[in-house]
Amino acid sequence: MPIKQVHSIPAHVDRIWNLAPHPTLPLLATATSDKAAQIYSLNTYFPVAQLDGNHKRSIRSVSWKPKTGGNSEVVLATASFDGTVGIWIRDNDRFVQDVGSTGVIDDSGSIGLEEWEFVASLEGHENEVKGVDWSCEGTYLASCSRDKSVWIWEADESNEEFECLAVLQDHTQDVKHVAWHPNEELLASASYDDTIRLWREDDDDWVCSGEIIGHRSTVWCIDFDKMTGDGEARLVSCSADETVRVWSRQSMTGKIGSRDFPSTFRSDPVSENWQQEAILPQRHSGPIYAVSWSGRSGRIVSVGADGLLIVYQEVNKGEWVVIAEEEDAHSVFEINTAVWSKKWKSTAPHGQEGGAEKDETNPDNEEIIITGGDDGNINIWEVTIQK
């Protein structure tokens, strides 16, 4: 079998909407119909924190602030159907150690949960917030909502005071997902209006610099290629039209952030031109809810309403093949989210199979796929095909 399930966490009673692994720590955040996000350890697969007491409706999306420089804070953003985005910071005096241990052990020897502090609530959206994402250096936070708008926020150093930088209303329908480029200050958003839009800063305002039209139905999710060269950009999108497509940027004008790209006139409005590079081999027979592009292997995973989990690999630029396919990955339930994650060294809990040791010589073993579905389970998968 090219893919195997190595673990399953019966995490929630109700559906899991979204999962996010921390960029550098073995932590996984979950967004569920509970009004509380949960944090799991990716070493032990045990829960280490529950972030409750703030949101009044389901959490739809979660995003970790990238750890930058000397700032050692661990910060999570939660997007909720109650119309707000919550900002949470881990109490650094009481948290599960990064490597090895199984929880905060108190005096009686039993495992406790971490303490997290709710520090800010970003209000302004008119209704359900569907997506949230931090930019590559943690400078900006983007949120999107059923109110058709994308908002960009900036935090101060304490992460407690957020200023609204832009309210972007170019989409004509519900915006489902936002994602930032891995190293440029370029934002992409996916919408019920069948388009993907790109956003950049122009002078002191954010504008829509490009539009990707091609999908014939709601675009549910997008993810950027993390292995592109300087100045390049590619993204993958999945849609209710049952296709997964890869798009690449052909040209652009104007600056990105503080970097100048060649442009004929300095006063050119920022714009960029994206073209479809590939439609991945079609396997899904229902809306595809999530895609994720691995920053380690360059592989793409997609999941959807049909319960299929598909892994694709690029054999030549623009040419993709399916290397693994799993049916009923969450039994009869729809799968809402899939993410690639670093595989953390883990001791198999309670003698369960699947806790393979990290293989330094084989980079393929370094990553796992984590999926969440309507069954409330978090499933962990390993692709066993060599690259």
Add this chain to the structure above:
Amino acid sequence: MSAILSAQDLNDFIGPGLACINPVVVNRSDTNQGATEIQIDSSGNPVEVSVDDGLSNTTATAATQLTPAQINLSDCLACSGCITSAESVLVSLQSHTELLSILRQSRGESAEKDLNGKESKNPKQVFVASISHQSRASLSAAFNISVDAVDAKLVTLFRDILGFQYLVGTGVGRQVALAYSAQEVLLKSGKKSDSPSVVQKTPVLASICPGWICYVEKTHPHVLPYLSAIKSPQQITGSLLKRLIREERGVSADEIYHVSVMPCFDKKLEASRPDFVTGEGVRDVDCVITTKEVVQLLLDENLDFMNISEAGDARTGGLQAMAPKLWPVEKSWESSDGSSSGGYLWHVLAALGDEITRSESKPTDLKVVPGKNSDMVEYHLVAIDGGKEVIVAKAAQVYGFRNIQNLVRKLKTGVKTGGRTVLSARAKKSGTATSTATLAPTEYDYVEVMACPGGCINGGGQIGAPTTDGDAVGLREWRDMVENKYRGMRSSAVDRYAVQHWAETIWGSDIDSLVRTSYRAVEGFDAKDGVPAVLVGDKW
């Protein structure tokens, strides 16, 4: 010329809400509802009849009379909910066609009949138009002629072609608004020796922008106590015009039709606010048309603006004759210092500065502190005391939805306010730690708030940038060009005391009824009352 008009940019910068403000509520609590259908009875009224097993029950007892669902323009524009491109094009196009039809009607060319087939009494007899400075600047930039030439052509257009008896600029209304706004802030801040008549909360927020007002009333009622109570120039002009013309011509107010040319569509809403209608149903402003609609009107009537002759010696002869007798004509067409949205902040700080100089004999100066974007600027009024500068008042200019977001958030009690400097993202990248002003509303005496980025000069109803090849101009550049036309206008200082004296002489001692208004929270649709039958944006 048709390139100037673009139906799709009817964007007043604050996005529409999703749920209709006047929804048809379906009461889920009714337990005796089986299947029903709607029929028309013998007298043409809609009735709801129950359906049993597929057969409708048309006996009198089984049918319930239905009241027709009603929604009128005021409701719709108040909501700014579902009125987006398509509908608002229709609405806006109706306005200048409405004007033309009323003009024809008054000339006896056509008669309006009411529902019973009778001709409506009181066709309008006297037509007056007022035009905003921003609209004149827009026309000046679009046709690439001077503002004076625009004014001269407007006289010919309104007087000779359309048959108006009066045409004025909104400068007089603006001067009155500026004078009373400054007084309002002085009284509130305690920096004036007169006894305060009304004490307002700090900061006072400008209330000239109807888009901003609607947004506050509908979404952020906690901001209501901060709003300035002073009416906008559009409304003050309307009240004054109708009073003066009524007396001058011996007609009743409802025989006067006042059209105002404005830079945005939200001004239509302002004109139809219930606060601005008298007991007899007379509105201070009967119809607002945007600058774009003036162009559309010319197109519809096959007129070429450039070919309209300039009424000779317009500045004195033409304009003078087009104003009511007691109207200070020059001031009507002159602009004022400060921002191209009217200069409210400028005048408030100038008045505060004058007061300091007068009472404490200290000179004052104005410092400008840019915010993190061009639509957010802080101003500090400093008094110079023995060589040292002491900040005596602060004010800010907050334009655009994204900055308004930060303003309303910081005015919520319990929210930590600014004061803390946010390192601008650009500064972080370049390595220098220059700080810019963050919005700190509780420290300000006044905030000039406008919904449109760039302010009124960039209103949603202004003529857009030329887009044909060779003539194409970028949006920023176009905004600057229109702004320059505005700056090129003659402007005069506002002598607060002279203005107030004039207003009180013309209007009478009940000056509050001329210059003050009030706001209220719009009762939103509450989910517990039932469920709306349709949410805008629902796909069928």
